[in-house]
Amino acid sequence: MRHSANVDAIITKNDTAKMRVVNGEKLWTLEKGSVIEIMMNTPSTETNDAKVTVAYYGPGADAPIDKAGVYLTGIEISLDVDADRDGVVEKNNPHKASWTWGPDGQGAILLVNCDKDSILSRLEDGGDENVYNKEDLQDMSMMMLRTRGPEKLPTSYNLLLHTSASDSDKLEVFHSQNKQYSYVLGKKKLHYKIRYTGTTEHKFFVEGLCFPNNGFPGLLSINVSLLETMPEGIPETPIFKDTVTFRVTPVIMTPHTLEPIEVYVCSVKDNYLFLKQIKNLVSEANYKITICFEYVNRGDRWMQEEMEFGYIQAPHKGFPVVLDSPKEGELKDFPVRELLSPDFGYITKVALSSEVTSVDSFGNVEVSPPVTVNGKEYPFGRILIGSSFPTTTGRRMTKVIRDFLYAQKVQAPVELYSDWLLMGHVDEFLTFVPAPDRKGFRLLLASPVACYKLLQEKKRLGHGDAAMFQGLEMKRLTISKLLSTDSLEQENNYVQHCIDWNRDILKQQLGLTEEDIIDIPALFRLDGSGKALAFFPSMVNMVVLGTELGVPKPYGPIIEETCCFEENLISLLKPLGLNCTFIDDVVSYHRKLGEVHCGTNVRRKPFTYKWWNMVP
Incomplete structure (x- = not known):
């Protein structure tokens, strides 16, 4: 057997094959059953420029009696x-x-x-x-x-x-x-x-x-x-x-603890004061603000409910994206009309109108900061969505959105119980703020127990006549009157049980301890259908801009010219280096069943960690 220099030939299935030299050439003697594996070791420069030849010899003969060959082209x-x-x-x-x-x-x-x-x-x-x-x-x-x-x-x-x-x-x-x-x-x-x-x-x-x-x-x-x-x-x-x-690439949603880039808010006919305070807050925090005017929002003020920001990323490039809610409000044109642009992506998921409820608004989609749970790392945090109580029927986020969020894999969703709320949104009872220690954040939970404890302490100190809602066109309510209203206390006992159920889920699914959670005074009331509403502006429904927080002004009891709810929140968050700016949203948002977070939205910087480096 002979072959060209750019061919490798290997003889297999015959251990008896022997090499001999004839006229200075190395020749292999093949026996019955020999198999020759032929491989090109370099590409051809011309068609059929390589060759393998097998010569057949008679017994004891030095000259071949016949030859067979194959021409090869390597590509x-x-x-x-x-x-x-x-x-x-x-x-x-x-x-x-x-x-x-x-x-x-x-x-x-x-x-x-x-x-x-x-x-x-x-x-x-x-x-x-x-x-x-x-x-x-x-x-x-x-x-x-x-x-x-x-x-x-x-x-x-x-x-x-x-x-x-x-x-x-x-x-x-x-x-x-x-x-x-x-x-x-x-x-x-x-x-x-x-x-x-x-x-x-x-x-x-x-x-x-x-x-x-x-x-x-x-x-x-x-x-x-x-x-x-x-x-x-x-x-x-x-x-x-x-x-x-x-x-x-999956879509990655951003938690409140990432640095803001741009704040979005609507201008409508009755939110001038709110808008002015938000603009001042954003300006002082040195971030960009985009205002959606009425010719686009058509009177819809709920910027948080319409869309959720995230980003996509490949090794060579990435850009922000906006996920448009299937809940079709008057703001429905804003994401595609105002945000879709060069290097700003748009995603929408269409559901049957009969399937869509208030829990499909994106106040019902939040993201935890990065956590480690029982040794399992979630470097992009976990998506939190509100749903119905496991043992009952009720409102659940529409299947097209739930399936989409689960399929991204990198932020394994956690389902919470939010159907006890009239709107059914998780941002009505929780938020995350940055912290310089421990896990790098704190979970803030609305807490009727913390509120009653604070009010009872103020009454014990002789402030039972201090009144809530001062400066508002509504009946003032003293601490003593509030504490003596049995029906309100019973309703809030129920609400506290609902929040505690979520507290346990959050501790288990996010790997949290009690030291990672701060209870924020809050009260709720139940409507005729048994669904809960914020009794006063819920302070956890805030906008988080780094260390600057835009908090709904709670209009709590005034003691020594200071709202005791505001004073309490400041005392809880100041040690974390967080500054609270209280924003009056009663007329323009609270009475319409929302707060500061519901009326704003924030696009944030992406994580520095690359998603393909994690193991879901």
């Missing part, structure tokens, strides 16, 4: 992505066809192209089979097809880029040729024949169209195959395939 084909997640497309990474989590994980990452870089795109950029500008390309992940070999393929061979039917509606691929970008794979095209031109690189750009969701874990694969054309009527035969796998 190197590699479909490449950024599988090691460093922002560069490396060559033939051995892990490019799979995807693993963690700091040592491998596999490429795909952004969903949900921003709008061009006025020509109909809504978001993704899904319209066009590339309008270079900015749009930057939202995509690069994929390279590298080939080495002769200028032409042997007759009857073709290169084909392809994806599966199940993946085709979740991605689009564009081929870069002569500064033009052609749509080559997607819902309308499952495969694309590539013109082979020898040693070259083909650039492709891949965009995601769909976030992880129920039934779609986020993994997508693209293949390149070398096909041999068979006689007419017989399908092409694949003789080589290379595969790359992407994971679509």
Whole structure:
């Protein structure tokens, strides 16, 4: 047997094969049952430029009685992505066809192209089979097809880029040729024949169209195959395939403890004083504010309820996104009309109108700061959503949103019990604030018990005649009168039980201790249906801007010219380096069943930690 220098030949299945030298050449003697494995060690420069020859010798003969040979053409084909997640497309990474989590994980990452870089795109950029500008390309992940070999393929061979039917509606691929970008794979095209031109690189750009969701874990694969054309009527035969796998980036929501970038608030006809105080707070905290005026909000003031901010991220790029609530208020046009823009993505989930209730507003979606629970790390915190009591029927967040939040994986949701509230929102009884010690935050919980304890202490000190609601056009209520109202106390005993149920869940699911929780005085009343409303502006429903807090002014009993509820909150939070600014929201928000947090929204900086480095 002889072979060319650019061929490696290995003899297997015969331990008796022997090498001998004939006329200065090394020749292998093959026996019956010998198997020769032939491999090209370099690509060919011309078609059929390599050869393996087997000579047949008679017994004792030095000259062959016959010869058989095979001509070979070596072609190197590699479909490449950024599988090691460093922002560069490396060559033939051995892990490019799979995807693993963690700091040592491998596999490429795909952004969903949900921003709008061009006025020509109909809504978001993704899904319209066009590339309008270079900015749009930057939202995509690069994929390279590298080939080495002769200028032409042997007759009857073709290169084909392809994806599966199940993946085709979740991605689009564009081929870069002569500064033009052609749509080559997607819902309308499952495969694309590539013109082979020898040693070259083909650039492709891949965009995601769909976030992880129920039934779609986020993994997508693209293949390149070398096909041999068979006689007419017989399908092409694949003789080589290379595969790359992407994971679509999840949406990551941001907790109150991350640094703010921009505050959003509505201007309506009766919130002038509220708006002025919010603007002053944001200005003093040195953040940006965006005001949504009535021609857009159409009288809807509930900025928190309409949308939730987050971000998406790949190694080469990331940008903020806004998740639009399925609850269609008058603010419904604001996220898509005012926020969707270059490098600002938009996501919406549509539900049947009959399924949507008040718990689908995004005051019912909060995010904890990063926590560790029984050794399990949640570096992006956990999403908190309000639901019904486990043993009863009641309001639950609509399935399309719940499924979406669960499918993102990186912020494993925790379901709390909020159906006891009239609006049913978790932000009515909890919030998180930053802290310089312990876990880096405190959980603030509304507490009727803490409120009664504070009022009883003030009465014991001789302040029973101090009255609430001073300065408001409503009946004043003294401490003594409030404490003697049995029906109010019974209602708040019930509310405290509901909050305590959530307290236990939060301690267990977030790994908290009592030292991580601060009880904030609050009272509630029940309406005719048995649902709870804040009796006075609920101070936990605040906006958190770093160390500056915009807190609903509670109009508590005035003792020595100071509201005792305000004084108590300041004493609890000042040791953490937090400053409280009390904002009057009674007329414009509280009486309409909301508070400061309900009327504002905050876009925050992303985490520095990369989501692909965690293990869900």
